Amino acid sequence: MKNLVPVFTVLAVIVGIWYLAVAPMNVRVALDQAERAGEVVVPEGSVPRRAVSVWRLMLDNSDHVALGYALERPRLPTPGQVGQELWKTTGEMVQKGRPFSKRGLIYHGWITLQSTLWGFALGTLLGIVGAVAIVYSRTAQLSLMPWAIISQTIPIVALAPMIIVLSSQVGIEGRGVPKAIISAYLCFFPVLVGMVKGLRAPQPAQLDLLRTYNATGLQSFLRLRLPASVPYLFTSLKVGIAAALVGTIVGELPTGAISGLGARILIGDQFGTPLAIWSALFAAAVLAGALVTLLDLAQRVTLKRMGMAP
Amino acid sequence: MSWLILALVLWLGGWALNMWLAGRKESRAIRIAVPVIFGLTLLLVWEALVNAFGISPVILPAPSTVAQTFAASTDILWTDFQQTVVKGALRGFAIGAIAALIAAVLIDRSAFLTRGLLPIGNFVAALPIVGIAPIMVNWFGFDWQSKAAVVVVMVFFPILVNTVQGLNEASAMQRDLMRTYAAGYWQTLLRLRLPAAMPFIFNGLKIATTLALIGAIVAEYFGSPTRGMGFRISTGVGSLSIDLVWAEIAVAALAGTAFYGIVAWIEKRVTFWHPSQRG
CATH class of the missing domain: 1.10.3720.10 (MetI-like)
Known part of the structure; x- marks a missing residue:
C-alpha cells in the first residue's frame, strides 16, 4: 500500500508526457486537415511541410496545434480519446442492452x-x-x-x-x-x-x-x-x-x-x-x-x- | 504400415538408448548426447509418420523435404535473416538494452521513482506488447526501423525491471565497506553494484533475446519490404510453399537458439563468481 503514492505519481507523469507528445505527433495530420478546411497554414501543401521539422510547424501554426487533440484518425490518440473509445465499446454497449454485440x-x-x-x-x-x-x-x-x-x-x-x-x-x-x-x-x-x-x-x-x-x-x-x-x-x-x-x-x-x-x-x-x-x-x-x-x-x-x- | 512400425521401432530404440545412456555415470558427453539423440529420434519419427500416412507436403512436409528446400534456397534465407534478425531484432535489442540500462541507473538514484516504477514495469513486462506492431509500422514505415522500434519497446521493460532489482543486490555491509574506502557514487556503482547486478541483468537480457525475435517477426506481418522472415512466412502460407515456410522456421529456431546461447555464454564469462555458474 505504501507504494500507492509513488505509483500514481509515476502514472500521472506518464499520462502528462503522453498528452505533451500528442501535439508533435499529430501536428502534420492536423495541419493537413486544417488546410483542407480552407484555413491558412504555413508552409502550404503537405509535401513541402514534410521538409520542415514538427517543432517549426508547431511554432508557425500555433493556432492549429490544438486540432491534433481531437483528430478522428490520430497518429497518437490522447489518453482521453482512448478512454472514450474503450467506454464506447464496453460500457455504452451494456447501457444499450447489447453487451455482447460484435462491435463491442x-x-x-x-x-x-x-x-x-x-x-x-x-x-x-x-x-x-x-x-x-x-x-x-x-x-x-x-x-x-x-x-x-x-x-x-x-x-x-x-x-x-x-x-x-x-x-x-x-x-x-x-x-x-x-x-x-x-x-x-x-x-x-x-x-x-x-x-x-x-x-x-x-x-x-x-x-x-x-x-x-x-x-x-x-x-x-x-x-x-x-x-x-x-x-x-x-x-x-x-x-x-x-x-x-x-x-x-x-x-x-x-x-x-x-x-x-x-x-x-x-x-x-x-x-x-x-x-x-x-x-x-x-x-x-x-x-x-x-x-x-x-x-x-x-x-x-x-x-x-x-x-x-x- | 511398415513405415508405422518403423516409426514405433525408432521411438522405442531411441528411448531405450537414452535410458541406457542415462543409467551410466554422468559425464559431459552423456549430457549432450541424450538430448541430441532425443531430437534426432523425433525428426526420424516425423519423417516416418509423414510417409506412413502419406501426408501431402502442402500440409506437413517431411524433414528431408525441408532440408532440401533449405539447401536449395540459402540465398533467400540469408537475405531474410539479415533483414529480420540483423537489422530488425539485433539493432532493436541493442538500443532497447542500452536504454533500459541507462534508465535503470537513473531510476535507481531515487527511491521514490524505484517504488513507483517497479510495479508498473513489472505489469507492463507481462503485457502483450506485440500488439503495438501495427502502430509502429504506421509511425516508422515498412522497413527495419519499425521492427526495431517494436523490439525496443518489448525488450525495454524486462531488462529495466531486472536491472533495478539487481542494483539493490549488493548488501548493506558491502556498501559500507565501499564507503570506508571513501568510494564515491560512481565508483561504488561500477566496482560493486553493477557487477553484483550482472546475474539479474543477464536474466533480463536472456528473456529479451526471445522477445526480440518475436517482435521483429510479428511486426513484419503488418507490412514489410519484400524480404524478411515474417514476410516470407505469411506469404509462404498463402502461396502453399509450406516447405519454404518450414525452412524459415528452422532459421528462426537456429537464430533464436544461437542468440540465446551467445548471451548465456557471455553471462558465464561475466558472472563466473556466482554460485549458479560454479556448480
Whole structure:
C-alpha cells in the first residue's frame, strides 16, 4: 500500500508526457486537415511541410496545434480519446442492452479469454506432467530439459500461421484450437520449470521420514512433493497466464482473424482506425491485469488454507 | 504400415538408448548426447509418420523435404535473416538494452521513482506488447526501423525491471565497506553494484533475446519490404510453399537458439563468481 503514492505519481507523469507528445505527433495530420478546411497554414501543401521539422510547424501554426487533440484518425490518440473509445465499446454497449454485440470489446475480449484459458489449462497440464516425468525419470530429465529450454528460444510466432493452416487442413473449424495451442506452447515452460523446482523442494530428511513410515512412491508424491510444490506452482501460473494471453493475441494477429482482441488490432490496422487498435491494446492490458490479480488472490487464499502463507 | 512400425521401432530404440545412456555415470558427453539423440529420434519419427500416412507436403512436409528446400534456397534465407534478425531484432535489442540500462541507473538514484516504477514495469513486462506492431509500422514505415522500434519497446521493460532489482543486490555491509574506502557514487556503482547486478541483468537480457525475435517477426506481418522472415512466412502460407515456410522456421529456431546461447555464454564469462555458474 505504501507504494500507492509513488505509483500514481509515476502514472500521472506518464499520462502528462503522453498528452505533451500528442501535439508533435499529430501536428502534420492536423495541419493537413486544417488546410483542407480552407484555413491558412504555413508552409502550404503537405509535401513541402514534410521538409520542415514538427517543432517549426508547431511554432508557425500555433493556432492549429490544438486540432491534433481531437483528430478522428490520430497518429497518437490522447489518453482521453482512448478512454472514450474503450467506454464506447464496453460500457455504452451494456447501457444499450447489447453487451455482447460484435462491435463491442466485451465480445472480443471474451473470445480471447476463452482461448487463453484453454491454452492455459493445456499448457499447465503439459508443464505439470513434464515436471513429474523429469523429477521421476532421469532419462526424461536428460532428454526433455534441454529441449524445453530450446523450445523457448524458438520464436513461436513463426509457427503461428503454420499451426493455423495445419489445423484447418486437418479439419478443425475456427481458430479456437490453434490459438489455444500457441498459448499452451508459451505457457508450459514457466509451469514446467516452477514445478520441477517445487517437486524437488522437500528436503532429503523429509523424504527419508516418509520412507520410515513405509510410504509408497505415490503416497510420498501426494502427501509431500505435491503440497510442497504449491507455492512454486502459483508463482509460475501467474507468469504462465500472462504468457498464454500473449500467445492468444499473437495467434489472432496473422491475416484472416475476425474475432478476438488481436483481430481488433489487425482490423484496426487494415481500416486505418488507430483508436480501435489502442482500445484493443488497453483492453488486453486490463484483461492481463485481471487474470494475474485473480491468480494472486487464489494463491493467497490457498496458501493461507494450507498453512503456508508467508 | 511398415513405415508405422518403423516409426514405433525408432521411438522405442531411441528411448531405450537414452535410458541406457542415462543409467551410466554422468559425464559431459552423456549430457549432450541424450538430448541430441532425443531430437534426432523425433525428426526420424516425423519423417516416418509423414510417409506412413502419406501426408501431402502442402500440409506437413517431411524433414528431408525441408532440408532440401533449405539447401536449395540459402540465398533467400540469408537475405531474410539479415533483414529480420540483423537489422530488425539485433539493432532493436541493442538500443532497447542500452536504454533500459541507462534508465535503470537513473531510476535507481531515487527511491521514490524505484517504488513507483517497479510495479508498473513489472505489469507492463507481462503485457502483450506485440500488439503495438501495427502502430509502429504506421509511425516508422515498412522497413527495419519499425521492427526495431517494436523490439525496443518489448525488450525495454524486462531488462529495466531486472536491472533495478539487481542494483539493490549488493548488501548493506558491502556498501559500507565501499564507503570506508571513501568510494564515491560512481565508483561504488561500477566496482560493486553493477557487477553484483550482472546475474539479474543477464536474466533480463536472456528473456529479451526471445522477445526480440518475436517482435521483429510479428511486426513484419503488418507490412514489410519484400524480404524478411515474417514476410516470407505469411506469404509462404498463402502461396502453399509450406516447405519454404518450414525452412524459415528452422532459421528462426537456429537464430533464436544461437542468440540465446551467445548471451548465456557471455553471462558465464561475466558472472563466473556466482554460485549458479560454479556448480
